Amino acid sequence: xxxxxxxxxxxxxxxxxxxxxxxxxxxxxFEFIEEDLQNKSPLLLKHNSIHKKVPVLLHNGMPIAESLIxxxxxxxxxxxxxxxxxxxxxxxxxxFWARFIxxxxxxxxxxxxxxKEEDQGKAIExxxxxxxxxxxxxxxxxxxxxxxxxxxxxxxxxxxxxxxxMQEVMKVELLTEENFPILxxxxxxxVDCPIVKECLPRxxxxxxxxxxxxxxxxxxx
Amino acid sequence: xxxxxxLLDFWPSMFGMRVKIALAEKDLKYEYREEDLRNKSPLLLEMNPVHxxxxxxxxxxxxxxESQIIVEYIDEVWKDKSPLLPSDPYERAQAxxxxxxVDKKIFELGRKIWTTKGEDQEAAxxxxxxxxxxxxxxLGEKPFFSGENFGxxxxxxxxxxxxxxxxERFGNFSxxxxxxxxxxxxKRCMQKESVSSSLADPxxxxxxxxxxxxxxxxx
Numbered sequence: 001x002x003x004x005x006x007x008x009x010x011x012x013x014x015x016x017x018x019x020x021x022x023x024x025x026x027x028x029x030f031e032f033i034e035e036d037l038q039n040k041s042p043l044l045l046k047h048n049s050i051h052k053k054v055p056v057l058l059h060n061g062m063p064i065a066e067s068l069i070x071x072x073x074x075x076x077x078x079x080x081x082x083x084x085x086x087x088x089x090x091x092x093x094x095x096f097w098a099r100f101i102x103x104x105x106x107x108x109x110x111x112x113x114x115x116k117e118e119d120q121g122k123a124i125e126x127x128x129x130x131x132x133x134x135x136x137x138x139x140x141x142x143x144x145x146x147x148x149x150x151x152x153x154x155x156x157x158x159x160x161x162x163x164x165x166m167q168e169v170m171k172v173e174l175l176t177e178e179n180f181p182i183l184x185x186x187x188x189x190x191v192d193c194p195i196v197k198e199c200l201p202r203x204x205x206x207x208x209x210x211x212x213x214x215x216x217x218x219x220x221x
Numbered sequence: 222x223x224x225x226x227x228l229l230d231f232w233p234s235m236f237g238m239r240v241k242i243a244l245a246e247k248d249l250k251y252e253y254r255e256e257d258l259r260n261k262s263p264l265l266l267e268m269n270p271v272h273x274x275x276x277x278x279x280x281x282x283x284x285x286x287e288s289q290i291i292v293e294y295i296d297e298v299w300k301d302k303s304p305l306l307p308s309d310p311y312e313r314a315q316a317x318x319x320x321x322x323v324d325k326k327i328f329e330l331g332r333k334i335w336t337t338k339g340e341d342q343e344a345a346x347x348x349x350x351x352x353x354x355x356x357x358x359x360l361g362e363k364p365f366f367s368g369e370n371f372g373x374x375x376x377x378x379x380x381x382x383x384x385x386x387x388x389e390r391f392g393n394f395s396x397x398x399x400x401x402x403x404x405x406x407x408k409r410c411m412q413k414e415s416v417s418s419s420l421a422d423p424x425x426x427x428x429x430x431x432x433x434x435x436x437x438x439x440x
Contacts, residue, residue, distance in 0.1 A: 072313070091294075130271075
């Protein structure tokens with residue numbers, strides 16, 4: 001049966017990149033639809049009427065929203081190159097750490113990047129604690145998924161890209177080789193993967209975009 | 222055969238109740254340990270060092286944290302009895318989406334209702350009713366969220382129903398008046414033993430909220 005796969009996303013959205021990476025890993029042909037987030041298309045608003053956000057995957061006309069949920073859908077629909085582990089405990093751990101990145105790590109790190117000078121020391125300390133917890137999850141493995149990229153590596157694109165961009169824009173050091181040698185090694189391997197290279201926008205472009213996005217915040221600092 | 226399951230929980234937690242329902246649906250025996258959240262046990266801190274929160278399921282000595290993740294784990298390990306997630310990938314994605322929606326909205330809005338007053342409280346009430354109406358719409362005419370059978374989304378949302386009385390009491394409104402079909406659904410869920418034996422008494426929850434408000438100095 002002909003499969004029609006569309007991905008509503010935005011070039012600078014790392015959440016959209018997660019889905020691109022997973023689809024490419026599975027060899028799925030898809031059409032990427034670039035959204036202007038200041039002027040969302042009627043189709044996007046129809047397919048994600050609840051959150052009105054990207055990414056949204058449209059598979060044979062059926063929409064799926066929320067990037068981590070889309071990743072699981074992709075893994076359950078296209079069975080080659082599984083991205084989630086097979087063992088239920090390992091799956092639970094992968095889900096836990098992916099949620100941790102989205103619900104805790106990013107927000108605590110944003111606090112560290114954006115705090116006033118007097119609060120920054122404490123915020124950085126807290127963010128480093130959370131980064132260390134994630135780093136410990138790598139243990140002796142090449143990737144979070146083991147020998148190859150998996151669900152948690154894809155989720156951790158936030159660590160591989162967003163931190164570097166934010167550190168340059170906000171001029172705050174957080175994820176350094178000195179403090180996080182293992183995590184930084186993983187970042188290097190991750191961004192070097194051919195599929196990730198195809199999907200990740202150039203850092204300079206992301207930095208410029210982020211500077212514009214945060215211009216009011218930066219001006220007030 | 223003992224399945225070697227321990228649940229670290231706190232009796233009013235709607236998140237802990239989700240796990241209790243899932244364990245009951247699968248007919249599992251487990252050891253229940255009540256945590257004092259003002260004085261967390263060394264075991265809790267060891268098993269959930271990242272969040273230090275309940276519920277934590279400990280299976281064969283290994284911890285699983287975060288209630289939705291625990292429920293999925295239980296559903297995957299004991300997959301032959303009372304499946305909570307559908308088998309079709311699209312329906313599974315929809316179930317996860319709505320359970321995630323409950324997680325993103327209901328707890329915070331409910332909390333705002335019993336911790337704030339005036340305009341803030343009115344805004345929270347309005348938003349909570351809005352979210353519950355969306356969920357009611359998603360339920361439609363079906364007996365349960367996935368259709369004929371009690372499932373993942375039902376587990377995620379029904380545990381908030383024992384908190385509704387507290388929200389209504391402190392917010393001075395009626396959820397049933399606004400969302401009668403949703404309340405009918407909660408009563409349908411309560412007919413299941415796994416639910417009725419897992420949910421806390423709404424009056425006890427309200428009493429607990431009274432104590433919390435005193436503690437936080439809320440009039």
